[in-house]
Amino acid sequence: MTVRLYDTRAATLRDFVPLDPENITMYVCGPTVQSGPHIGHLRAALSFDLLGRWLEHRYGHVTFVRNVTDIDDKVLANASATEPWWALAYRMEREFNAAYAGIGILPPTYEPRATASIPQMQELIAELIERGHAYVAPDGSGDVYFDVRSWAEYGALSHQSLDAMEAAExxxxRGKRNPQDFALWKGLKPEEPADATWESPWGPGRPGWHIECSAMSKRYLGTEFDIHGGGLDLRFPHHENELAQSAAAGHGFAAYWVHNGLVTVSGQKMSKSLGNFTLATDVLRAYEPMVVRYALAAAHYRSSLDLTESSWAEAEAALGRISTFIERVQRSLAGAADQTQAAALPEAFAAAMDDDLGVPQALAVLHETVRRGNTAIDNGEDAEALAAFAGVDAMVRVLGFDELMSSGGDLAAHHSLDTLVQTLITQRAQARAxxxxxxxxxxxxxxxxxxxTLEDTPAGTHWSIDG
Structure with missing residues (x-):
């Protein structure tokens, strides 16, 4: 057994050698809760849910930390007179967690909020100042900056030279020595709410974004841990800055850097700033949760994922095939199926998952097992059908589709109903033509x-069950 992961910093696949094989440690950057989650957030969270599940299967225990950034420029900007920043942050945090739970993403071991670790952030900032890697702005603003030119390895994660980098915004x-220096502490501004301020040795203010994760990862996992994860868009500047400030403080920090690819719309990154995002709540209203999970998991986690209407249809059809097989076994071999012992995962499935979390290849093994199982049922080969059923059971549980084992018939029925209704919709369209x-x-x-109920839209006719 050798798990391999693509390490962004090394820019290559590496054998995964944990610091402690009995406790894998993983820190993943969670959401900044200024507004609700879009489908890109779900894809990122799902990538590390799958990784966490697989490492749990391989090693037995994973300590998984995913933070919540509940104090930030964007959170303050989106607050209002009727909903202060902390209330907005809490409401959005609940929306994120509901969306995560909706598609079966397991909760992390710890989910710290940034506002609960302010003393740890200040401690780290003071250490960086003492080591000569940070400085208090001379303009009296109370800002504290990391001096990027004091750390020769700055740029190691994103493989950039300092002179080629844009200024940190x-x-x-005004108070910076270098344009690329980034804020560790932000002094109080008159226009910001007083309750978004903490006392510090440098004056009242609040933490910069990057210092939060360095402090929280140290608090919950120690100065050195196995995996740091997040979306590819966080590699620079966020993760680059985390690495620099933690390493400059003398911490071993993350042994492996793992980044998931982005969700794109017509080749453009999906983001709130571009206004081209699809809200998770809208997607979960339109499709079954397991359909959403499958569609987001079907592409390799490092690849870009361009979601279209066909993505959801393909996911629904794929789940329908799995569900139909499960329902067939549970119906025709009910007693024997209930007594089926847990099976070892197929070797090809495990090999795919070990190879940089190859979920698409693992799904291919799952569907091949379903095909063999259906053939066995057709041929009256009960033992072979039950063996396939046990293998499917083991695979869907590792992938987080275990809901299929208890509701396979419901999903299969939905797929069959969809086929019938789509046929009628086609006949109606022809009659109208x-x-x-x-x-x-x-x-x-x-x-x-x-x-x-039918709904005619410019994109076609959609159906839903009344009530």
Whole structure:
């Protein structure tokens, strides 16, 4: 058994050698809760849910920390007179957690909020000042900056030279020695709320974004841990700055850097700033949660994922095939299926997962097992069908689709119903094209009598069950 992961800093696949094989330690940057989650946030969280599940399977125990940034420029900007920043942050945090739970993402071992670790951040800042890697702005603002030119390895994670980097835009540049220096502490500003301020040796203020994760990872995992994860868009400047300030403080920090690819829209990164995002709540209203999970997991975690209508249809069809097989076994071999012992994972499945979390290849093994199981049922080969069923059971549980084992029939029925309704929708569309309005109305009435509502949109006709 050798798990391999792509390490962003090394820019290569590396054998995973944990610091303590009995306790894998992983820190993942969680959300900045200025607004609700979009589908890109779900994809990122799911990537590390799958990694955590696999490492748990391989090693037995994972201590997984995912933070919440509940104090930040964006949180303050989105607050209002009727909803202060802390109330907004809490409401959005609950939205994130509901969306995560909706698609079966397991809660982390610890989920610290930034506002609960201010003393640890100040301690780290003071250490950096003492070591000569940070300085208090001379303009009396109370800002404290990390001096990037004091750390020769700055740029090691994103493989950039300092002179080629853009200026850091996280604080007023007037007090900086170098344009790329980034804020560790932000002095109080008159326009910001008083309750977003903490006392410090440098004056009242609040932490910069990057210092939060360095302090929280140290607090919950120690100065050295196995894996630091997050979206590829965090590699620079956030993770680069985390690495610099932690290493400059003398910490071993993360042994492996793992980044998931982004969700794109027409080739552009999905983001709130670009306004091209799809809210997680909208997606979860439109599709079954396991369909969303499958669609987000079907591409390799490091690849870009361009979601389209066909992505959801393909995910629904794939889950339908798995669910139909589970339902067939549970129906035709009910007693034996209930007594099926837990099976070892197929070797090809485990090899795919060991190889940089190859979920697409692992799903191919799952579907091949389903195919063999269906053939065995058709041929009356009960032992072979039950062996396939046990393998499917083991695989879907590792992938977080264990809901299928208890509701396979429901999902299979939904898939079958969709096939029938789509056929009727096609017939109705043809009748309307032929201007056979009576036939079109009869089909619509028949669908309505079954408790199904049709919605005609420019993108096509969609159906839903009433109530």
């Amino acid at each position: 996280d604080a007023d540049p 032929d201007k056979d309005w009576a036939a079109a109305d009869r089909i619509r009435d028949a669908i309505a009598a079954a408790g199904i």
